[in-house]
Amino acid sequence: MTGSPVAELVVLLKERGLTLGVAESLTGGMLVAEFVSVPGASAVVQGGIVAYQTPLKAALLGVSESLLAEHGAVHPRVASEMATGVRTAVAIGGVPATVGLSTTGVAGPDPQDGQPVGTVFVGVSIGDRVEVTELHLEGDRQAIRTATVSESLSSLRRMLLSTGSSRE
Numbered sequence: 324m325t326g327s328p329v330a331e332l333v334v335l336l337k338e339r340g341l342t343l344g345v346a347e348s349l350t351g352g353m354l355v356a357e358f359v360s361v362p363g364a365s366a367v368v369q370g371g372i373v374a375y376q377t378p379l380k381a382a383l384l385g386v387s388e389s390l391l392a393e394h395g396a397v398h399p400r401v402a403s404e405m406a407t408g409v410r411t412a413v414a415i416g417g418v419p420a421t422v423g424l425s426t427t428g429v430a431g432p433d434p435q436d437g438q439p440v441g442t443v444f445v446g447v448s449i450g451d452r453v454e455v456t457e458l459h460l461e462g463d464r465q466a467i468r469t470a471t472v473s474e475s476l477s478s479l480r481r482m483l484l485s486t487g488s489s490r491e
Contacts, residue, residue, distance in 0.1 A: 328476045329357050335483055336367040336422065341449075344420035345371035346384050348396060348427040349443065354472050369420045370413035374405070382429075384408035397453040399444050402427050406446030406453060416448035423448035424479050426471050430464040441467055445475045447482045454482055473491025 326334075345355040345368070349396060357362050357369030372383050377396045380386040385408035390400055410488035413420050428443030429435045443458040456478045460467045 325389055327361075328473075328480065330361045331359045332476060332480060332483070333358065333364050333367055335480075336404055338362070339483070340365065341483075342369050343367050343422045343424065344369050344409040344411070345374050346403075346405040346411035346425040346446075347371060347428070348375055348380070348425075348470050349430045350426045350471050352474075353468060354424065354426060357472055357476070361394055362411075365409050372409055380405060384425075395438075396427050397429055397438040397442055397444065398427075399446075399457060400401045402444035402446035402455045402458065403448070403453045404446075405471045406448035406455075410448060421449065421462060422479070422483075424475060426475055428458070428471065430467045430471075432464065443467070443471050445471070447478050447479045449482060449486055452482070452486065454478070466486055 349355050352373045358368050374380045376389055381388045384405050385472050386404040402425050406423035410419040410423040425446040429438050429440050431440035441460040445456045447454050458474055460470045
């Protein structure tokens, strides 16, 4: 494939008949904006939810309240539950998205939930599989947020290439 990484992902998702839901925290909409900047993205992107405040992760995405109470929002299981939950949250006509992508972490300037600045978890959910990538990024808020978007695209690409060629 040639072109930008996100354009390649849109093509790959479309070729496989997959749809995408995006759940974001620290990236604040940057990730879904990256997808919708691609012409034709509406064929695969069902929607995105920015659940910036911790209570919204439970209310909108179905993340366990007890998990959030015990570990806070910056935790691998939170990324996993966000990636799974967004698929249902962006359902169209009762049909959930087939792929969920999530970001949660600390962009700074201060630590959060006992995690240092630059700690990020990216979740990808396809079928019954969920993978979470843990990142330790450096830089200012914008650099961490931008790197998270880039790493999220890479995580999604890796999982798509490691799964079957059609809907799961």
